[in-house]
Amino acid sequence: MVTHLFMPNKQLSQIFFWPLLIAVVSMAGLIFALVVDDAREYLANAAIAIPVLVAVFFYWIYPLFSRR
């Protein structure tokens, strides 16, 4: 049975959950990269890369699956 024809209104916490998580992790990466100079820098760079990966995923990869 179809309960909702459209997606129901989302709460603020639902709207901002992923954006906030991405923002906090990438901000931590930006600052962490400034204070380390060794292998941990890869970790920091990975955190900074998350926004790019998320953008690429939702723009190019996700539509390939959702069209099926």
Next chain:
Amino acid sequence: MSTQSSIRTWAWVHKWSSLVCTVFMLLLCLTGLPLIFHHEIGDWLGNHIETPQIAHQGPLASMDALLASAKTKQPGMVPLYMYREEDEPLQWVISMAKTATAESGFKQVVLDARTAQVLGEPPVEEGFMYVMFKLHVDLFAGLPGMLFLGLMGFLLLVAIISGVVLYAPFMRKLAFGEIRRQRGKKLKRLDVHNFLGIVILSWALVVAATGVINAWSDLLIKYWQFDQMSQMIAPYKNLPPPDRFASLQASVQVAQQTEPDMQLGFIAFPGTAYASPHHYGIFMRGDSPITKRLFKPVLVDARTATLTDSRDLPWYLVALLVSQPLHFGDYGGMTLKWLWAVLDVITIIVLWTGLMLWWKKRHQYVPDIRSRITLSEAY
């Protein structure tokens, strides 16, 4: 959830703060892109000066020999600053000009730190990268240009924050990352703008805020001179400029003895913004990723090579020095530079889609009331 009227206020703030700064931000993003790779582009253009492979034993050349070499190469010019590039520890660069307060007509002499031989004179104030740099920093307009771009950066911060607030009402019925592709260009553009904008939020905030701080750098240095330097050099207030200069090598040794745990960062010659007319400003730095960016000035009397004063940097200069790598993206190797470039391109897309959203809406003619309601609901 915000009420309709507060949404309208935020939308007004977002529209006007972005509209005013967008053209300049597009310019800054486009000129900033090559600047991320200025080092690599310099190498590629053949501007990089190699350190010759020679068998060298014994001590490095004295600072005095290096300075004398530079002066012989550029007679009639005074030295301004002496510094090293991180990737060429065996080279010293001395920048020179006709006077210590000159604002143009600069020369650079690159010297071998071991032999004091001149290795080359890279071109300054010319070429593609210089144009990019000036457009990015001050629009060829000096301090007013810098402050103007700083103001545009501040508007961008306002646009980012208001954009985050507006993200909520637009996303009430959409999943995170959802881009409505099948329902016309307009909705797709709106979704791409909202999605990319919120995803790069932290980076955009950091780069915009640190850019604004950098726009104030000249004024911060001036304030430092007024606030700290004037106290340090108070005893010299009414003295005539020095009639002779003591050994630079001896002055550097004095600074090294004053800060034995630090190493030499750069030297500001008498009369420049980072020194006084009577002093060598010898800037010592630490060794860790953070402290190597934080300089400690040691003022050495340029006539007698004796210590005058040494103080830690005030908080506002610490803020400036820490904010610089966060703006340039030059603190994490090539990976970070590429990330900076991609995030910069994403920013260009957000700016462009934002501009197009406004432009198309301006020209939108909706004939019947039903589609007008549908559209306004969607927006």
